[in-house]
Amino acid sequence: MKVILAPMEGVVDDVMREILSTINDYDLMVTEFIRVVDQLLPEKVFHRFCPELANNGQTSNGTPVRIQLLGQSPQWMAENAYRAITLGSKGIDANFGCPAKMVNRSQGGAYLLQNPELIYKIMKAVREAVPSDQVVSAKIRLGYEDKSLFMENALAVYEAGANELAVHARSKVDGYKPPAYWEYITEINQRLPIPVIANGEIWNQADAERCMQITGCDSVMIGRGAISLPNLANHIKHGDNPYSWLQTLDLMLDYTKQETSSRRIDYYPARIKQWFCYLNRQYTEADELFRQLRIFKTAPEIVACLQQARQQMN
Structure with missing residues (x-):
């Protein structure tokens, strides 16, 4: 079982990652997204979002940290992905799940779930830019206004050459309202030969076990739950008592x-x-x-x- 800390804009910064990694055995932490528009960003931007780059891309206890990029230009996503890797990021993650209105108005994040072909082009460009020994992953939701393209988007990520796919089991319109539709992840996991990571409505060990049983995934990504219960990762992985x-x-x-x-x-x-x-x-x-x-x-x-x-x- 693997437990991954999800990126959370405005909440999970490097200090929070450091704090949580000292009390949990996370397998991976993903940064808040770095917005990519129409240029190669200066190195200082990557270091601002991921100070762990100065420590070989990991927290002080050795938990690997992966930079997440958000953008809609295949070329600039690829160039910035390569820069992030050269600076020490442990792989690259692409954000196709952010539901924020400001991000979606600029045609980023979950907005791209309406266009599987563009998702494919972005992921393919990133995969070709990043050395083959580095992981390229993506995070998606089940859709934008509905879930009709959930499989097409998952396949676009895989066929472009991604190594891993995290799926938040809601559409953009669903926001964060319960429930999470884990059964869609089940279908994706059965179809794709790469690791699929389940995300959504995992607040405790029982939720994680039920999610993995339903989806068939052996990895979960936790976000709001990780902040709600600070030692959630170890509660899930080792059965530790919830923090008082x-x-x-x-x-x-x-x-x-x-x-x-x-x-x-x-x-x-x-x-x-x-x-x-x-x-x-x-x-x-x-x-x-x-x-x-x-x-x-x-x-x-x-x-x-x-x-x-x-x-x-x-």
Whole structure:
């Protein structure tokens, strides 16, 4: 069984990857997408999204990190993929699943699921640009407005030469509303000879086991669940007990220390509040604490609130 951390824009940055990799045995982590339009991006962009490049493309404990690219130009996707590999990315992932309106308006992400031929051209160009010993993967949804092209899109990725395919078991229109339609992944997994990774509505070990039983996949990708329950990967892989609220709060303080000591302190308030939105699903205490700190706009105010909550638990 493999467990992969999904890319989550605005949530899973390098600090979060570092934190989660210290308490989980992830097989792979995928970065937030790097937007590719009409140029070869400078190296500093890749290092900003993936500082792990300075450590041979892995977190401090050796968890491999793969850069994800999002774009609709085969040529520029290929050139940027090659640059990412030369800088140390552990493979390349292409994003055909992002449902964000801004991304879709610019004809990126899930929007491309309406055009399997273009997906094929993008993946083929990337595969030809990237050395054969490096993995090229893609993440798709089941469709854009409906699921009628789910198999055509999966086949386009495979026939273009991809090594792996992750499938989020919803269409763009479905968003993140339950349920996840795992049965579609079953069909894809039965059809494709490459590894298929199941994604969607995996919140605990029971969900992961049921998903793998239904789909026949031996790998799962977790996103929102990984933020909702910080040790979800090890809960799935090893049966570890879910983190308590005390353990989670300590983890948040560790994350806070790293984020606020960096040059990115200005966006810490938005990041920590975003995390709370996911923690609320798992911990009632998170909802109570969020009610207190959501009014604060600066990092020092939020840090003080978190520290006070931790002191009260002694």
